[in-house]
Amino acid sequence: MAERQAAVARGLFHVTPIFIAGGCGAVIEDVDGNRLIDFAAGLAVLNVGHLAPEVAEAVRGQSEKFLHACFHVTPYEGYVRLCAALNRLAPGGFPKKSFLANSGAEAVENAVKIARAYTGRPGVVCFEHAFHGRTYMAMTMTAKEKPYKIGFAPFNPGVYRAPFPYCYRWPTGQDPLRVSRECFAAFERLLREEIKPDQVAAVIIEPVLGEGGFVPAPAEFLRLLRTFCGENGIVFIADEVQTGFGRTGGLFACSELGIVPDLMTLAKGLGGGMPISAVVGRAEIMDAPMAGGIGGTFGGNPVSCAAALAVIDLFESGGLLGRARALADKLPARLAALRRFAKVGDIRGLGAMQALELVFDQAGKEPDPETTVKLIRHCYERGLILMSAGTYGNVVRLLMPLGISDAELDEGLAVLEGGLKALAA
Ligand SMILES: Cc1ncc(COP(=O)(O)O)c(C=O)c1O
The missing domain is CATH 3.40.640.10 (Type I PLP-dependent aspartate aminotransferase-like (Major domain))
Incomplete structure (x- = not known):
């Protein structure tokens, strides 16, 4: 990172401090050999996943x-x-x-x-x-x-x-x-x-x-x-x-x-x-x-x-539209359970383009960007890459590759839920 600070202009932001070494589907490996589930997909780019074989070919x-x-x-x-x-x-x-x-x-x-x-x-x-x-x-x-x-x-x-x-x-x-x-x-x-x-x-x-x-x-x-x-x-x-x-x-x-x-x-x-x-x-x-x-x-x-x-x-022809539809059908229902956390003011989106808007309390709806930053950091430290969004910086957006496996989706959502639990404590 010191070399990055010296060589690259300050105006480029980073979601994580890691350097990527490789990726496959919804999983990234960093240069230190850590494995992370990717719910950012290279900023909404890798809908087909990292290194989709057909694209690479x-x-x-x-x-x-x-x-x-x-x-x-x-x-x-x-x-x-x-x-x-x-x-x-x-x-x-x-x-x-x-x-x-x-x-x-x-x-x-x-x-x-x-x-x-x-x-x-x-x-x-x-x-x-x-x-x-x-x-x-x-x-x-x-x-x-x-x-x-x-x-x-x-x-x-x-x-x-x-x-x-x-x-x-x-x-x-x-x-x-x-x-x-x-x-x-x-x-x-x-x-x-x-x-x-x-x-x-x-x-x-x-x-x-x-x-x-x-x-x-x-x-x-x-x-x-x-x-x-x-x-x-x-x-x-x-x-x-x-x-x-x-x-x-x-x-x-x-x-x-x-x-x-x-x-x-x-x-x-x-x-x-x-x-x-x-x-x-x-x-x-x-x-x-x-x-x-x-x-x-x-x-x-x-x-x-x-x-x-x-x-x-x-x-x-490769069935990805069907998988996108399946993810779009199941993700909102999976996220609905997170409404029980007081910090979650809104869960919304269209299809698999889903996000959580975090607030100080559900009644007042005052945006809570600090908790958003903490949640993203908590998840990253436990192997899940997430990104924020929103005019007030208080939205956590989910952008996993559309072909993500059920096991990877479960793993990522468990980390997210664990983060909300930890921050509510
Ligand atoms: C809706 C929309 N339009 C345009 C852009 C700009 O795209 P790019 O970063 O490739 O210039 C973005 C990037 O996030 C976007 O989300």
């Missing part, structure tokens, strides 16, 4: 042919096949096109560029508690100031923020229908009083907040928003960077919630551990920028494309 196969070409110089089949697969899998029965980049933030940046090019409008509406990445537009649309925005002003113009339907903390109660109606009324007010709909290119929303604390938007709210966008010529962008690829039970959260976005941003789970991201959506919108307007040197790297095609194959 695809990477090996492609790396023996060519590592890089640049799609702008000599196109290659893997890029086109991956775009075609994403077009087929994304919700919506209309013609679609895709574009590949390297990271979630880059996908988000490009989705906004594409929406602006298509509509000829400048405005973008995002939401409270949102996280869309660390590049300038993505950071501007991200809500939380510390640590994501502090010292980095000025931010991009043309960005407006509406309330997110955070049921647990909604001032008039938690009923999803009422929250949806009231939250949508606030959205409409914003688009009456601060920017007119005909000046808005895009509305961008995470169907389930990721860094914001695993808060699912009620389906009714998303439906109202979707309809409003359709009626006002606004591009509806679903940021599925964290929710995509089986995390919520189905392949995408939008499909689970019955929502068809115009554009969808994907990254993280797409590459099975290789860096790749995508914007997928309506062909006429995706075709708005002129040739050369979007792209990049490394976007859709051939090795990453091969990995992503293997990931898709694992979901479609």
Whole structure:
């Protein structure tokens, strides 16, 4: 760690102080030979698990042919096949096109560029508690100031923020229908009083907040928003960077919630551990920028494309979608027992994307980030890697690989429960 402090910039955070030596499925081994159950999955990336053999084989196969070409110089089949697969899998029965980049933030940046090019409008509406990445537009649309925005002003113009339907903390109660109606009324007010709909290119929303604390938007709210966008010529962008690829039970959260976005941003789970991201959506919108307007040197790297095609194959033919669904079905019931701990204010999520929100007491709901830090540390010291989330830093999120075995899941959940017990004592 001393060498790390000396060589690497201070601005990169760590969940654990360990250095990884290897990983397999849902288990990591560190350089000292310790074994840890991984409920972080490389920050929501390794939905297929560490070193999935099919992904590793695809990477090996492609790396023996060519590592890089640049799609702008000599196109290659893997890029086109991956775009075609994403077009087929994304919700919506209309013609679609895709574009590949390297990271979630880059996908988000490009989705906004594409929406602006298509509509000829400048405005973008995002939401409270949102996280869309660390590049300038993505950071501007991200809500939380510390640590994501502090010292980095000025931010991009043309960005407006509406309330997110955070049921647990909604001032008039938690009923999803009422929250949806009231939250949508606030959205409409914003688009009456601060920017007119005909000046808005895009509305961008995470169907389930990721860094914001695993808060699912009620389906009714998303439906109202979707309809409003359709009626006002606004591009509806679903940021599925964290929710995509089986995390919520189905392949995408939008499909689970019955929502068809115009554009969808994907990254993280797409590459099975290789860096790749995508914007997928309506062909006429995706075709708005002129040739050369979007792209990049490394976007859709051939090795990453091969990995992503293997990931898709694992979901479609390798039974991983079934395992994701099984985990999504059993995890909420397993977690429900943790409600008995006074510090657990809320347990929520969509499918296997579940989290615990910790509070000082259940009645007052005051966020308890200190206990959250202690719980994560307690678990890590007993061989379980967990991550926090949330605007108030008081959410423990579960991001295990979707194919985790029952024994590993039991082991991890027992450590979590033991931690809550120890902290309650
Ligand atoms: C919803 C969402 N969008 C965008 C991003 C940014 O992705 P990346 O870190 O790959 O740039 C993240 C990362 O956590 C995310 O959760």
